Amino acid sequence: MSKSRYGINVARWGVCLGFSVLLGLGLPLSSMAQEDLPEGFKQQGLPAPLPAEQIEAGKRVYFTKCVWCHGVEGAGDGPGAVRLWPRPRNFNAGTFKIRHTASGQLPLIDLDLLQTVTHGLPGSAMPSWEGILTEQQRKDVLAFVTSQLVQDRSWQDEEFEEFFVLDLEGLPPKPGTPESIKRGSELVVEKKCIECHGLEGRGDGNAFNLKDDWGFSIQPADWHKCWNFRGSRQDPYNVKNIFRTFSTGLNGTPMPSFADNTSVDERWDIANYVNSLCEREQEIKAPQGTVTDETALTFSTSQPLGIDPLTDKPKSNFVVPSKFVEGDLPTDENDERWNLIPRRWIAMGGQITHKPRNFVNRIDDMWVRALYNETHIEFMFRWDDRTKSIQEDEVDWDPTEVNLEDYGVEEQAPQGTTFEEDPFHQESIAAKQKDGYAVYNDGVAFQFPIKWQELPAPRKPRYFWGDERFAADITKWTADGTLGVYEGTGWDEDFTEVDFQEEVEVVKAEWANGQWTVIVKRPLKGDYDEVAYLEQGKYIPMVFFAWDGHNGDVGRKMAVSAFYYLVMEPPIPMTTYLYPGLITVGIVIIEGWVLGRRANKRKKTQGQA
Amino acid sequence: MTWLKLVEGYMPMQMISELAGSILVFALVNWALNRAGMGIPKFWAGIGVWIYIQLYLKYRIYPPIPFSVRAIYGTVSGCGIFMWVSGSEGEWQEFKRPILNVMDGISGFHKGLRTAALIVIPLALGGFAYNSFLPSFEEPIELRTVHPAPPATTKVHGKTFVLQVVENPYRVNNDGKYDQAYTDARIVEQSMGRLMKDVNDPNYNPWDPNAEGYTKYVREGGEIFFQNCHFCHGDNLNGRGLWAYAFNPIPANFTDAGTIAQLQETFVFWRVSKGGIGLPGEGFPWASVMPPWEQHLTVDEIWKVVMFEYWHTGYYPRTWD
Numbered sequence: 001m002s003k004s005r006y007g008i009n010v011a012r013w014g015v016c017l018g019f020s021v022l023l024g025l026g027l028p029l030s031s032m033a034q035e036d037l038p039e040g041f042k043q044q045g046l047p048a049p050l051p052a053e054q055i056e057a058g059k060r061v062y063f064t065k066c067v068w069c070h071g072v073e074g075a076g077d078g079p080g081a082v083r084l085w086p087r088p089r090n091f092n093a094g095t096f097k098i099r100h101t102a103s104g105q106l107p108l109i110d111l112d113l114l115q116t117v118t119h120g121l122p123g124s125a126m127p128s129w130e131g132i133l134t135e136q137q138r139k140d141v142l143a144f145v146t147s148q149l150v151q152d153r154s155w156q157d158e159e160f161e162e163f164f165v166l167d168l169e170g171l172p173p174k175p176g177t178p179e180s181i182k183r184g185s186e187l188v189v190e191k192k193c194i195e196c197h198g199l200e201g202r203g204d205g206n207a208f209n210l211k212d213d214w215g216f217s218i219q220p221a222d223w224h225k226c227w228n229f230r231g232s233r234q235d236p237y238n239v240k241n242i243f244r245t246f247s248t249g250l251n252g253t254p255m256p257s258f259a260d261n262t263s264v265d266e267r268w269d270i271a272n273y274v275n276s277l278c279e280r281e282q283e284i285k286a287p288q289g290t291v292t293d294e295t296a297l298t299f300s301t302s303q304p305l306g307i308d309p310l311t312d313k314p315k316s317n318f319v320v321p322s323k324f325v326e327g328d329l330p331t332d333e334n335d336e337r338w339n340l341i342p343r344r345w346i347a348m349g350g351q352i353t354h355k356p357r358n359f360v361n362r363i364d365d366m367w368v369r370a371l372y373n374e375t376h377i378e379f380m381f382r383w384d385d386r387t388k389s390i391q392e393d394e395v396d397w398d399p400t401e402v403n404l405e406d407y408g409v410e411e412q413a414p415q416g417t418t419f420e421e422d423p424f425h426q427e428s429i430a431a432k433q434k435d436g437y438a439v440y441n442d443g444v445a446f447q448f449p450i451k452w453q454e455l456p457a458p459r460k461p462r463y464f465w466g467d468e469r470f471a472a473d474i475t476k477w478t479a480d481g482t483l484g485v486y487e488g489t490g491w492d493e494d495f496t497e498v499d500f501q502e503e504v505e506v507v508k509a510e511w512a513n514g515q516w517t518v519i520v521k522r523p524l525k526g527d528y529d530e531v532a533y534l535e536q537g538k539y540i541p542m543v544f545f546a547w548d549g550h551n552g553d554v555g556r557k558m559a560v561s562a563f564y565y566l567v568m569e570p571p572i573p574m575t576t577y578l579y580p581g582l583i584t585v586g587i588v589i590i591e592g593w594v595l596g597r598r599a600n601k602r603k604k605t606q607g608q609a
Numbered sequence: 610m611t612w613l614k615l616v617e618g619y620m621p622m623q624m625i626s627e628l629a630g631s632i633l634v635f636a637l638v639n640w641a642l643n644r645a646g647m648g649i650p651k652f653w654a655g656i657g658v659w660i661y662i663q664l665y666l667k668y669r670i671y672p673p674i675p676f677s678v679r680a681i682y683g684t685v686s687g688c689g690i691f692m693w694v695s696g697s698e699g700e701w702q703e704f705k706r707p708i709l710n711v712m713d714g715i716s717g718f719h720k721g722l723r724t725a726a727l728i729v730i731p732l733a734l735g736g737f738a739y740n741s742f743l744p745s746f747e748e749p750i751e752l753r754t755v756h757p758a759p760p761a762t763t764k765v766h767g768k769t770f771v772l773q774v775v776e777n778p779y780r781v782n783n784d785g786k787y788d789q790a791y792t793d794a795r796i797v798e799q800s801m802g803r804l805m806k807d808v809n810d811p812n813y814n815p816w817d818p819n820a821e822g823y824t825k826y827v828r829e830g831g832e833i834f835f836q837n838c839h840f841c842h843g844d845n846l847n848g849r850g851l852w853a854y855a856f857n858p859i860p861a862n863f864t865d866a867g868t869i870a871q872l873q874e875t876f877v878f879w880r881v882s883k884g885g886i887g888l889p890g891e892g893f894p895w896a897s898v899m900p901p902w903e904q905h906l907t908v909d910e911i912w913k914v915v916m917f918e919y920w921h922t923g924y925y926p927r928t929w930d
Contacts (some may be wrong), residue, residue: 060808063816064797065845068835072816080835080844125844125851131804132845143794309671311854318748318857349852352840353884353900359840363853414836458751462886462895470895483916539749562857563896567746576742591727598712 038259058144067602074149082414094153095252103257123228174268178296184273203516215419226278319378358409387550441552448532830917874926
């Protein structure tokens with residue numbers, strides 16, 4: 001419709017009007033700024049100062065809710081900070097990661113910061129405050145933080161501050177077509193994204209040497225877990241969030257803005273590719289980041305995982321299904337038969353029940369599949385780990401030992417809140433690497449109850465390696481190649497080796513591009529008194545454990561899951577087909593009878609009439 | 610569905626009012642259509658409302674309710690609708706009419722419908738039966754007692770505490786005497802946000818440099834909480850911490866009126882000290898990841914953190930009488 005003369009006139013008038021309004025407000029509209037403006041950005045004026053009453057109201061919110069992590073002066077040094085990774089934000093310098101504004105600029109208070117407080121920062125301890133604080137309270141606290149705690153800069157500083165705002169509303173997303181995804185996969189190589197984020201985008205490219213503005217170790221995002229993207233705004237599969245982060249960068253981190261050296265179109269392609277890598281219902285592999293036409297098509301058509309609105313993580317299902325297969329079990333991860341069974345997402349948290357606790361947990365989930373035949377069951381574990389960790393020196397302790405305090409494996413007390421105070425903080429992988437800190441073996445383990453058949457439901461051996469009364473059957477693999485089956489009788493009791501070692505087998509253990517694939521095979525049955533006797537069609541309680549050696553995980557310092565249930569699905573019995581058939585036939589007979597009666601009745605009434 | 614969130618704690622009321630509201634809207638629309646002479650037959654109106662209720666229960670409620678429960682609601686709402694459509698003999702006749710028309714096949718269209726129904730009904734029921742006979746392995750439901758009966762005494766760090774008589778040594782007034790009324794006056798407000806009463810008064814703001822006594826102890830408790838507990842119980846003490854998603858049973862939500870608000874402070878002291886492993890069998894000690902905090906904290910620290918939890922949620926501990 002803009003083809004009509006009238007339409008063009010209106011558009012012109014609109015532009016003129018817009019300019020005169022901007023000029024009327026006295027905004028700096030130098031020709032320099034116009035040239036600097038990257039594609040897709042608009043310039044915006046400085047916000048008005050916020051009223052003193054609002055700042056005062058915000059102070060009350062801050063000192064009730066925020067001070068505990070962000071500290072009295074807003075330096076990110078509250079009592080909670082010492083055990084957190086990532087660290088709470090230090091507001092003083094006005095450096096904020098998630099913004100619509102150009103690299104280095106302050107964020108928009110009423111958009112960026114409000115969204116951060118509203119939706120939280122997933123993957124960090126910052127929760128969503130929606131439903132806890134009213135919108136007014138959230139705005140109040142931002143007034144306090146931005147005016148009182150951001151000390152080095154000011155939103156009202158006309159001399160130094162300007163706002164180039166990404167016009168996300170005015171840029172319609174490019175559909176995630178196979179072509180766009182494929183082009184994105186080529187652009188991430190061209191633009192060197194993979195140098196940090198890794199060939200397959202698991203954040204394993206430069207896992208050791210990155211630091212933020214405060215000296216803290218920082219790691220590139222794992223594109224396969226979009227629900228952990230800080231800027232995902234409780235809407236992880238929304239490509240706009242990735243486009244925004246890619247366009248504006250993350251201030252204070254090594255993640256730059258790509259606004260100056262990519263076109264808007266290229267940015268959408270990259271965002272579409274990154275978005276497509278986020279795990280889907282279907283497992284899609286693009287080995288070494290090579291996307292074929294076929295892979296791109298699968299990416300563009302597969303369903304995202306269901307996200308649980310209560311946790312903002314993928315939805316859990318506590319049943320791990322296993323299907324029967326004829327003949328030998330798979331010998332690698334590419335066997336088609338793995339697709340007989342859905343993979344299960346296992347949520348994992350840090351072990352913080354007993355010392356040494358794992359406050360900085362790096363393995364937050366794992367994927368499991370299981371298949372079985374007449375004699376054996378096979379588990380395939382896949383989890384993202386940026387670092388392949390194999391202990392260089394010989395391990396001092398026996399694999400059955402669990403109390404490693406004597407070997408110097410102790411819980412680290414909180415040291416301080418700045419990097420200088422605490423350079424060897426448990427989060428500091430960089431420091432560990434440089435200063436020759438102990439790197440232990442990566443590992444994975446799972447436990448079943450021994451003699452679970454005799455447990456009065458819902459009783460189980462304790463999730464943490466069993467207890468005195470009920471022992472656990474623990475199968476544990478470590479990256480140095482050790483695979484063992486042990487009996488556990490408590491969190492602080494050394495394991496007992498079980499006469500089953502010869503029977504279990506590591507079918508495959510490989511670390512590639514930030515992901516471990518470990519396939520473990522074990523017999524269904526052994527000595528009934530010593531190992532779990534796995535049976536068809538029963539709910540067999542199961543717990544998973546994982547260790548990241550570069551995180552200092554060893555012994556009890558590990559990631560742990562809740563109780564899951566292994567179910568070896570039996571073949572479908574005949575009755576499943578028989579009874580529904582009988583029911584269908586029965587209903588046809590009933591229908592005939594009802595209609596017959598109705599017809600008779602009508603005939604009679606008509607006859608009488 | 611971010612457009613209208615179900616608010617925790619108000620959810621049952623919200624559900625009932627939403628359903629009642631939509632039924633009211635239906636009634637109004639129905640009435641208006643009748644007035645305008647375009648009334649919908651009761652047959653279709655009834656079926657429509659019933660399907661609406663089913664869809665509401667299935668897609669609106671989160672976390673989802675199991676099929677068996679929806680079946681109960683479906684039956685009850687079905688009965689209600691049946692009573693409505695069969696209110697008088699005339700209405701009942703009117704309701705039956707479309708069904709009888711199809712059975713009798715009064716026109717070509719009805720005959721076609723009858724043939725379709727004759728085929729679809731047995732197939733649908735057969736398919737339903739097949740699905741229910743197909744072995745399925747849903748997550749087993751295991752019910753756990755969240756607040757089991759406490760023991761009479763508990764021994765922490767070598768000292769025996771009689772839960773009926775022991776008092777929080779930090780819940781004290783200016784004279785250093787145990788004083789619940791004094792401390793209850795200083796907790797956060799029970800309004801939205803649960804904020805401290807006055808940020809500029811050292812009596813109410815634990816972070817005020819001049820805060821002392823109870824208010825200062827609250828801050829010390831908070832420091833312990835935010836170094837140890839928030840990983841599961843969350844920054845707002847609502848059980849939505851960093852790792853809450855990984856654990857089952859889920860961490861307790863202290864802002865819910867059903868947890869610390871209805872417990873004695875000494876009960877909380879016992880639960881914190883002994884953790885998940887110290888629960889009796891009905892509390893599922895094998896599954897809880899709650900640490901026995903006596904392994905990590907001193908008795909004083911436990912008392913302070915318990916007091917902080919009451920302060921931050923704005924609840925009073927229950928008394929024994």
